Amino acid sequence: MKAERKRLSESDGATSVLVVLMGFLVGTILVALVGKNPLNMYKALFQALSGYNIDNGRMNVRYIAETLNYSVPFILCGLSMGFANRVGLFNIGGEGQYIMGLTLAQTVALLGPQIPVLHWVLAILAAIIIGALWGGVVGILKAKYEVSEVVSTIMLNYVALYLSRIICLQLPGATTYKTANFPKTALIENTFFQAITHNSLLNNGIFMMIVAVIIYWFIMEKTSLGYGMRATGFNKDAARASGIPVVRSISISMAISGAFAGLAGGIVALGSFKYGRVLAGMDNYGFDGIAVALVGNCTALGTTLAGLLFGLLKNAQALMQGKQIPKEITFIIQGLIVIFIALRSALKLYQEYLDKRQLQKEVGVK
Amino acid sequence: MSEYAIEMRGITKTFPGVVANDNVTLQVRPCEIHALLGENGAGKSTLMSILFGSYSADNGQIFLDGKEVSIKNPSVATSLGIGMVHQHFKLVQNYTVTENIVLGMEPTKRKLLDLKSARAKVARLSEQYGLSVDPDALVEDITVGQQQRVEILKTLFRNANTIIFDEPTAVLTPQEVDELIEILRKLRSEGKTILLITHKLREIKEVADRCTVLRRGRYIGTVDVADVTEQELAEMMVGRAVKFEIDKPEQEAGAVVLSLRNLEVADSAGIVKVRDLSLDVHEGEIVGIAGVDGNGQSELLEAITGLLPLSKGSIILDGKEIDRCTIRERIEAGLGYVPEDRQKFGLVADFTIAENSALKNYYHPVYKKKFGLLDFNAMEREANSLIEQFDIRSAEGAATMAGSLSGGNQQKVIVAREISLSPKVLVVAQPTRGLDVGAIEYIRRRIIDERDKGGAILLVSFELDEIMNLCDRIATISKGQIVAVNRQDEVDEYQIGLMMAGSQAEVAL
Numbered sequence A: 001m002k003a004e005r006k007r008l009s010e011s012d013g014a015t016s017v018l019v020v021l022m023g024f025l026v027g028t029i030l031v032a033l034v035g036k037n038p039l040n041m042y043k044a045l046f047q048a049l050s051g052y053n054i055d056n057g058r059m060n061v062r063y064i065a066e067t068l069n070y071s072v073p074f075i076l077c078g079l080s081m082g083f084a085n086r087v088g089l090f091n092i093g094g095e096g097q098y099i100m101g102l103t104l105a106q107t108v109a110l111l112g113p114q115i116p117v118l119h120w121v122l123a124i125l126a127a128i129i130i131g132a133l134w135g136g137v138v139g140i141l142k143a144k145y146e147v148s149e150v151v152s153t154i155m156l157n158y159v160a161l162y163l164s165r166i167i168c169l170q171l172p173g174a175t176t177y178k179t180a181n182f183p184k185t186a187l188i189e190n191t192f193f194q195a196i197t198h199n200s201l202l203n204n205g206i207f208m209m210i211v212a213v214i215i216y217w218f219i220m221e222k223t224s225l226g227y228g229m230r231a232t233g234f235n236k237d238a239a240r241a242s243g244i245p246v247v248r249s250i251s252i253s254m255a256i257s258g259a260f261a262g263l264a265g266g267i268v269a270l271g272s273f274k275y276g277r278v279l280a281g282m283d284n285y286g287f288d289g290i291a292v293a294l295v296g297n298c299t300a301l302g303t304t305l306a307g308l309l310f311g312l313l314k315n316a317q318a319l320m321q322g323k324q325i326p327k328e329i330t331f332i333i334q335g336l337i338v339i340f341i342a343l344r345s346a347l348k349l350y351q352e353y354l355d356k357r358q359l360q361k362e363v364g365v366k
Numbered sequence B: 001m002s003e004y005a006i007e008m009r010g011i012t013k014t015f016p017g018v019v020a021n022d023n024v025t026l027q028v029r030p031c032e033i034h035a036l037l038g039e040n041g042a043g044k045s046t047l048m049s050i051l052f053g054s055y056s057a058d059n060g061q062i063f064l065d066g067k068e069v070s071i072k073n074p075s076v077a078t079s080l081g082i083g084m085v086h087q088h089f090k091l092v093q094n095y096t097v098t099e100n101i102v103l104g105m106e107p108t109k110r111k112l113l114d115l116k117s118a119r120a121k122v123a124r125l126s127e128q129y130g131l132s133v134d135p136d137a138l139v140e141d142i143t144v145g146q147q148q149r150v151e152i153l154k155t156l157f158r159n160a161n162t163i164i165f166d167e168p169t170a171v172l173t174p175q176e177v178d179e180l181i182e183i184l185r186k187l188r189s190e191g192k193t194i195l196l197i198t199h200k201l202r203e204i205k206e207v208a209d210r211c212t213v214l215r216r217g218r219y220i221g222t223v224d225v226a227d228v229t230e231q232e233l234a235e236m237m238v239g240r241a242v243k244f245e246i247d248k249p250e251q252e253a254g255a256v257v258l259s260l261r262n263l264e265v266a267d268s269a270g271i272v273k274v275r276d277l278s279l280d281v282h283e284g285e286i287v288g289i290a291g292v293d294g295n296g297q298s299e300l301l302e303a304i305t306g307l308l309p310l311s312k313g314s315i316i317l318d319g320k321e322i323d324r325c326t327i328r329e330r331i332e333a334g335l336g337y338v339p340e341d342r343q344k345f346g347l348v349a350d351f352t353i354a355e356n357s358a359l360k361n362y363y364h365p366v367y368k369k370k371f372g373l374l375d376f377n378a379m380e381r382e383a384n385s386l387i388e389q390f391d392i393r394s395a396e397g398a399a400t401m402a403g404s405l406s407g408g409n410q411q412k413v414i415v416a417r418e419i420s421l422s423p424k425v426l427v428v429a430q431p432t433r434g435l436d437v438g439a440i441e442y443i444r445r446r447i448i449d450e451r452d453k454g455g456a457i458l459l460v461s462f463e464l465d466e467i468m469n470l471c472d473r474i475a476t477i478s479k480g481q482i483v484a485v486n487r488q489d490e491v492d493e494y495q496i497g498l499m500m501a502g503s504q505a506e507v508a509l
């Protein structure tokens, strides 16, 4: 049994690629079925990826920059899910941690000291810390009192949403949907990027994301903290019997997991908007992060690649609509990818069933 | 009709880095009990997995009654009348016996699940083969031995003619082993062909007709069991002379290092399993706890190591009270532990040997580099030295996943790690369960070496010969209490057996 598992996980990378291809294949068929030209879908995707518009031969790097910018929260929320998952936890709370990060970043942006650099650094730090707290609480509840992290994170997602509304409605210049504009010192825009990408929204958040990916990899694979966490995730009993502080591992991992999602919230707040938002609903990056981590097998590299793919799909939506392709097709492709990942084991069972039928025919068993 | 019910010819199977089976031949006659013997990692389970369709061979042919077959997966094996009783049972705890048996092949009567006739069939089979299993009992309520019989019934229910047993006796108490041997005989007399993997030479002598020996993946030979002695079998399998009894120099025990005082321990369900138990272990002695499985041994050890809380009493290790310490503090204080359930508590299967060898001290300065970095090279060096010292056989050396090791080699990894930490007290549970005679000799040798170096060892074993062989003093446990503590030379197996059964009064010492 163990050996079986090993063999599966060895081919995980290949499986993910296969699954993504299958998602696109079915998506293509669906587009054709509703009477649209699938080629247009690929043109849109290609343009979002390379900036090159095949129809009129024009190049615009802004599309590349937007794809990257969209990927940032996907990747960070993927890391959030992935980090907890490697310790054996299922963190559905990425969304709430993201919302809290976004809210605190907005608050510090509007109320904090307007000193260049320091201002946005404080806002981002606030986002990271509140995300870590929001996740850490779940970890402590789980580790100390055995409260299921699935239940507590789902509840905390709603608490976060309504708390965010309460806080943001108190902020300067708040209306029902937005606050006053942020002071310039709070923004994480990158004028160089803006200059070379025709005013895309790509901002310094991408550097923070890259640092986060490296930290993720570093903690997990290189440090003794990560070693203890991986041991806990693989075999909690053996970890405990070996003296690894399992309770601490679980709490810390949830806190770090939350920090990634909180950072995502901070970056979206300060990078993609010039004003604070009073959220009416969830942004769903936290939930999409679950899919990103699953496709990326919870590794640093895999999650980054999967996040880029999700960013690409999101950026391609508007382009698709311009080409009469319903943008919902991107959600369908994402959904298919997740379903196929889940179906892996089912496919194997089906194969066994087929083999059995085949043999019964051959041998003539009743 | 061909001479052989099963014939495997020229079977070769390689895993990355190892040839698990190298041109192996196996010829099994109808209605015989055919034993498969070999060291840990010799390739027995692999060969049986190929026969059962869990693995596919790289090369070779399989014939059933002279007809060549291709067994692509276990469902094919099942429909060809081959059943397997795995070492780790695959039962659903809160289902009844019958439900477990029909699981995966629910019989249909006009598409409806017909549990009633299934139950009748289970009852009939149980009767026919003398299994005495209650079809309506919940699996969680029955003993390990009975669970194994449920697995046997499962194969019979699917009309198996050939049943493969992979180390069936490793999980059984001595009484259950005797019962299983009866069952095997019954199965043979009812016309079943049996393939039996076991490391116990005594069992082979007692029940098997013929025996095929493998060594390091190669076929060594097949013998009629009646023609050979246990010693000869052991030599065939290991390739050298093997000592069954290990010399143990007389040695004066030193000061008390581990002192258990009036312990009371409840299991995780809150039932008191250990009552008012006191015991001392001295420097340089091995104290054995003899008893039937389930008399509080596991709970006692888990309380000592910190996996279970203590309800009453105190534990003193080298003068220091440790019963309020965390598990890590106990390890730091010098407590080593070779757990009974090595897969669950001893190893992380998805870690390499190197990572497993550092499981208890990965935070020590030896493994530390700057910035909280772990020194994986140091881990690998440590693992390589353990691999060499303990003769751990693996496909890719220190980088081998622990989960892909054979049982004996997994155990060697654990024992190697624990001994390398030079503990003051080593708590050992069932150290040689499922191991081949070569490995058993080796592990017992290392435990005695630890004692000779002045270590204090507390050993739990359900096998009396192991207790008699290794221990200086023997504490017999029954219903969570120590019935008597004797020096090894004061008692014999028979007296211990009586005390284990709780009849202290009948033993006049």
Ligand SMILES: Nc1ncnc2c1ncn2[C@@H]1O[C@H](COP(=O)(O)OP(=O)(O)OP(=O)(O)O)[C@@H](O)[C@H]1O
Residues within 6 Å of the ligand: A003, A004, B015, B016, B018, B019, B020, B038, B039, B040, B041, B042, B043, B044, B045, B046, B047, B393, B394, B395, B404, B405, B406, B407, B408, B409, B434, B436
């Ligand atoms: N899935 C696997 N992947 C890699 N190597 C494997 C795998 N399964 C077994 N091996 C290796 O093949 C060899 C034979 O293993 P096998 O489990 O068949 O031995 P065994 O005779 O059953 O030993 P034991 O008595 O310890 O159960 C060993 O070296 C083992 O490490």
Ligand SMILES: [Mg+2]
Residues within 6 Å of the ligand: B044, B045, B046, B406, B407
């Ligand atoms: Mg085996």
